Amino acid sequence: MKKILFLIAILLTQVGFCQNFQSEFLKYCQSKDTLNQLKVLEEWKKSNPNDSELFTSYFNYHFSKSRKEVIELTTNQPNGQSLVLKDSLNKTAGFLGSKIHYDQKEVKKGLVKIDEGIKLYPNRLDMRFGKIYALGQILDWNNFTLEIIKTIKYSATNKNNWTWTNNETRNSTEKDFLLDIQTYQMQLYNTGNDELLKNMREIANEVLKYYPNHIESLSNLSITYLLAKKYDKALEPLLKAEKLDPKDYIVLSNIAQAYNLKGEKQNAIKYYEKTLEYGDERAKKYAKQQITELKK
Structure with a gap:
C-alpha cells in the first residue's frame, strides 16, 4: 500500500512540475522574453521530455520567433494600415506599410517539434x-x-x-x-x-x-468545377446534395447558376423558383432578379 501511495505522490509531483513549466513559459510569452522562454523549455525537456505541452510550447516558441515585421515601400496599397506618400504634385507616389516575413529556419524547427507531438499524441x-x-x-x-x-x-x-x-x-x-x-x-x-x-x-x-452526405463538401466540390467552367461536373455533386436536403437554398441557387451558365434557361428558372420558395431574403432577391433576366 505504501508503494502505491509513493508512486501516486511521484506522479502528482511530476504533474505539478509540468504545470509550473507551462505557466512559466506562458508568463514569458506574454512579456515576449524569448531568452527565458528557451531557458524554461530546456529545463522542461530535461524534466519531462515527452510532456505533450512541451511540444506545443516549443512549436509556439519557434513560430513566434520566426515572425518578423518589416517596413516596405510599394506602389500598390498593402493590406492593413499604411502611409500614403505624395509627390510634388500631390499625387500618390507610393505606400509605406508593414509586411510580415517568416524565417523559414525557425518555422521548420517549430514544425519538427509539432510533428513529434502529433506522433506521440x-x-x-x-x-x-x-x-x-x-x-x-x-x-x-x-x-x-x-x-x-x-x-x-x-x-x-x-x-x-x-x-x-x-x-x-x-x-x-x-x-x-x-x-x-x-x-x-x-x-x-x-x-x-x-x-x-x-x-x-x-x-x-x-x-x-x-x-459522403456532407452537403458543404458537395457544394465546395461543385464550386471548383463551376469556376473551371465544367458545368456538368459541377451539377453532379449539387444534384446529390439536393436529394439529401431539397430545401437547402444555397444548393438550389448553385444548381440554378450552373444551369444558367450552361445555357439551360428553363432549368435555371426552375431552380431559381425553388430558391424563391426556400431562400432567405437576400437569396430571394437575387433569384427574382435572375428570373426576370432569364425571361426577357
Whole structure:
C-alpha cells in the first residue's frame, strides 16, 4: 500500500512540475522574453521530455520567433494600415506599410517539434490545427492541404474522439469537426487564387470519402468545377446534395447558376423558383432578379 501511495505522490509531483513549466513559459510569452522562454523549455525537456505541452510550447516558441515585421515601400496599397506618400504634385507616389516575413529556419524547427507531438499524441486536434494554421500563415498551401487531408483520414480512425490542450477531452461532434474543415476550405477559396481550386477539390473529395452526405463538401466540390467552367461536373455533386436536403437554398441557387451558365434557361428558372420558395431574403432577391433576366 505504501508503494502505491509513493508512486501516486511521484506522479502528482511530476504533474505539478509540468504545470509550473507551462505557466512559466506562458508568463514569458506574454512579456515576449524569448531568452527565458528557451531557458524554461530546456529545463522542461530535461524534466519531462515527452510532456505533450512541451511540444506545443516549443512549436509556439519557434513560430513566434520566426515572425518578423518589416517596413516596405510599394506602389500598390498593402493590406492593413499604411502611409500614403505624395509627390510634388500631390499625387500618390507610393505606400509605406508593414509586411510580415517568416524565417523559414525557425518555422521548420517549430514544425519538427509539432510533428513529434502529433506522433506521440495523434488525438491532439489542437496540435494538428496549430500546424495547419502555421502552414496557412506562411502560404504553404500544398502542405496546408496535405495536413488537412491527414487530419480527415485520422478522424475516421479515432471516430472524432479528439483531445485538446493538456490532453483534455474535446467535447465536440462530427459536425463540429467538419465545420472546422469547412473554415479551411473557405480560407483557400478566399485567396482568390484559381490554382488552389485543385486543393479545395482534394479536401472536399477526402471529406466525402468518409462523410459522403456532407452537403458543404458537395457544394465546395461543385464550386471548383463551376469556376473551371465544367458545368456538368459541377451539377453532379449539387444534384446529390439536393436529394439529401431539397430545401437547402444555397444548393438550389448553385444548381440554378450552373444551369444558367450552361445555357439551360428553363432549368435555371426552375431552380431559381425553388430558391424563391426556400431562400432567405437576400437569396430571394437575387433569384427574382435572375428570373426576370432569364425571361426577357
